[in-house]
Amino acid sequence: MRLPAIVLMLAAGLIVGPVLGLLDPAAQFGTMLSPMIAIAVAIILFEGGLTLDVDHLSDAATGVRRLVIIGAPLGWLMSACALHYVAGLSWETSAVFGGIMIVTGPTVIAPLLRQAKLAKRPAALLQWEAIVNDPVGALAAVLAFEVVVVLQTATGAGHAVWQLAMGIGVASALGLAGGAGLAAAFRRAYVPEYMKVPVLFVVLLAVFAVADSVLHESGLLAVTLMGLWIANAGLPSFTELYRFKEHATVLLVSGVFILLAAGMSFDRLMVLDWRAVVFVAVVILIARPLPVLIALAFTNVPAKERILVALTGPRGVVLVAVAGLFGERLVELGIPDGDRVAPLAFALVAATVVLHGFTLSPVARFLGLSAGEKPGVLILGGSRWSVELALALRKMGQVEKKGEKGEVKKSTGLPVMIADPNHARLRGAREAGIDVFFGDILSEAAEERVELIAYEKLICAAENDAYNTLVATDLAPEFGRDNVFQLKRVKETSSRHALPATLGGRPLAPQQTYFEANAAIAEGYEFRVSTLSEEWKLENWREMLNGAVAVAELTPGGRLRFLAPDEDPQDRPGTRILSFTEKREERREA
Template sequence: MEHQALVIALVGVLGIGAQWVAWRTGWPAIVLMLAAGFIAGPGLHLIDPRAAFGDLLEPLVSIGVALILFEGGLSLEYRELRKVGDAVWRLVIFGVPLGWLFGSLALYYIAGLVWPVAILFAGILVVTGPTVVMPLLRQGSVQQRPAGVLKWEAIVNDPVGALCAVIAYEYFRLAQDGTGLVQVVGPLLLAAALAGAIGYGAARAIAWAFPRGLVPEYLKAPVLLVAVVGVFVGCNLIAHEAGLMAVTVMGIALANMPTAGLRSIHHFKQNVAVLLVSGLFILLSASLNVNELAVFEWRFGAYLLALLFLVRPATVLLSLLGSSVPWNERLFLAWIAPRGIVLVAISGLFALRLNELGYADGSILISLSFAIVVVTIIAHGFTLNPVAKLLRIKGETRPGLLIVGATAWTVALGKQMHDLGTPVLLVDANWARLKPARAAGLPTYHGEILHEATEDKLDLSPFQVLVAATDNEAYNTLVCSEFAPEIGTDRVYQLGDLVDEEDHRALPASLRGRALFADAITPEQLAAWQGEGWVFRRTRLSDQFGVAEAREALPDGAQTLLLLRASGQMRFFTHAAAPEPQGGDTIISFGPPRQRTPEDAAARRTGRKDQIVSAEGAA
């Protein structure tokens, strides 16, 4: 008991620790998790999942995979499919049989496996694995369309790959009795369709019950998790691996139903997915058996190269032939195809069954599947961003600024940041208020930022900082409270007074964003200053021209708003914190118009004022 608890604790520490190191360093989290598990398992023998959990390890991993697939399905919305549907359907309808065929040929002629084992294993290999693709896309920077294709392909093809493996296994198992392929495929396809219908029915039941208050708020997350596990296990009783199809359909169906009652558990399910992915990858690499890896031959290495450079590219390029997908995106999709937990879990299951049927090569599947996972994760994890940059499909890497509320002050702020290369989006529900922003050449969105339809129409992923600056302090607080869990509580800001803890009428600090400016300026005060001609200025710091010199050069009363790092990171001055300026930073300030004096003219002649770029005309 104590040993199992220690293993669970170590798995959690290593998994989340690897995720944190990846966040700090920018390295692929999956690679770090694999390395951590391998060092703790076969390396130092601190963790032995098979000894700790025994026969429970396989069902635990299977349920974890089911929950990850369900969570992935919740992220698939039909609005996105309208943009990537052509590529996704081609990769499913044509890509699966082509990948199965090319993979079987490579396994037989290059890896040297017998035909039954090669065909079954190639069926599993049509999956690309959401447990790997989703974290890579979260950490990387790829344009929306190719990223959407990878995400949809990974989640949709996972249950399809499992079904291919089951079809191959059942055919070879029953072939000795004279059973034909049609007699095998028909019942399995019927079982998969039934599993999908059960998953859809479960989604409809939840979408009907939750908004009507039939489940209390504190039970919604537990009920949903239990429903997913129940659907998965129940459908697996109908046919092997049919549960994966059921939970995937269940997740996709729920994501596209008007289920307002699910909004409160979105962040919870995301946290569960991170914990499961971290734990499963630590268990995966810690379970490696050195003896199983010892059977690795040079032919397997040649097969891995063929998988990376022949099988996947041929599958994707032929599937997308004649489609509207640009060639640079086709080449990117042809390269990125990491495998993950599903491959190892299903391979381990069928390795035992193939041995029971008398196919000695079945035991090789375990070591080969581990090798494929490690090689594809390392190869694609470290090359995703460079390849995306080479093919010119790299997404926006500079942090963006989302401004809610179109006023003269926010338009001037947006113009300053836009001129400095920061992606800016100004949002307001009033079309007329956005007119000055459009005239200034700023990207705008006309709509209510808090409306659910905004999530469907607007991609907010490039924006890592939010400023709520309407003239309604309560609304600013509501916007910050809504977006803080997604963007981060330390990156949502608002205009308004400091909270008076003794004033019970004031909005609580726990709901508010961080107050802009060190003195927490109100919208009324900003409007008054702008009426007096106050403007934004940007001041570039250097080793010779530091923050002290910059403040001396600014007019009296000027308010420093933020620091813009050379990397594009924004650090705001608030009532609670003041960022530490560095050489190369740009200080954005808001202050009164400069009164020209003889001293100013002398200073400009000496070059000191060259460090300051004034935005007098932006007000």
């Protein structure tokens, strides 16, 4: 649908909840609703911690550090001021809610980044800031709440400080101990492979519950640290663990967001007035951008990236969940405007999710920070066949435009890169002006230097069939299995050497092995690009290029699709067809 998923969840929750009255979470789940959401948020934050691989932070480290150390306190201060002076809340409520507003929402950032296809560094800045600031924001709210409790109940300040320090210390110790213990148990094979995910869940919930019993919401810090430790432990089974957790998180984010939206009643939403609208505008235009720009000043982060990060601050599940909890506690303490916290939090989340959901991609493209404006292709193997295919793909995506003086200009075409661990085999690609990566595409160097998000399709066309199968299988979850293709294996017709469907990539037309494909190039075959029109249809293409095999098509809307061996391209005007056919006689002679 090409719509932000979070926006659809928000709409679904509002429709089944306040609008139609089909779902009332508080009535139907009762006292189980709060612990359900708490556990879901804990699992979501743990999965966020699993993405914090320190080795991948690289040049974004300085920016992230400043966003947390400088940007978070400034954001807390400016948010509290906006709540007090614009929304009209008391200083007690503003201090607590302002701390929660530091959280920018990894549960919202992740799907938005996946859709927007940002360049590597701004994406890393936004993701790391969101994940690290989640527990920081919750703890800031805890600190402010403890101060409010001291002022309201006249409890000793020393006791509050001691409780806060004890809670943070216990949470940190539990999180690191849980991560280290699990990593050691998995590495030494104390846990069977099929039991690793259940054991992971049990330890995660235990760590969260124990830390939360010492200091409320400190469990968020514990599970984040636990995920951080496991992410950097170098476990062989980490990829399988992370993928399962990622799938669970998608379900939990969807469910929690719909439940929270459905739990909003019209009576609670009616609390919002014009001051709430102005408050949301001030947060989006001032309280978010200003702290970010101050924090990133005088760093190596380019100005365009600073602007993008400053203008991107969607709030998510954690903000609504924690704000609702502290709002109730403030009311219990006798602070009347505590009941306005939940509706304001919901309004802020709804506004930022919708705004950034629809504007992040256009703003990134405008600033030149989008890594995937066109459907790129990554080709494994630097053979002559790969070079010819890369050149044809670039030509396929070229668009002719007339300049101011009437001259015809061509765009750069589709982004294509050829990767090969053999430097000599990349010579032809370099001479043809094609982007190359020298090294193993599965290496850590490739993760750091290759913007995989810029490439939509993967074609495994190296000389070694086993290596093609390995790369196709390993990167299939990254690209999507429908977008990974592989040349025909030499012995795949033999039952002794046939592989299951779960391994390798999809067949690519024409069905040729590495040696057959390159032999055909040597014998005079070529890749050719043809464009259909109202007058020149698919039937004319077949007549003119008798014997040609359609390899891919590029629709007028810019969608690139590689065709199966028995699949025909669409007969639509403007469609570009990439075919593999014999060279024309005049071109042979040339």
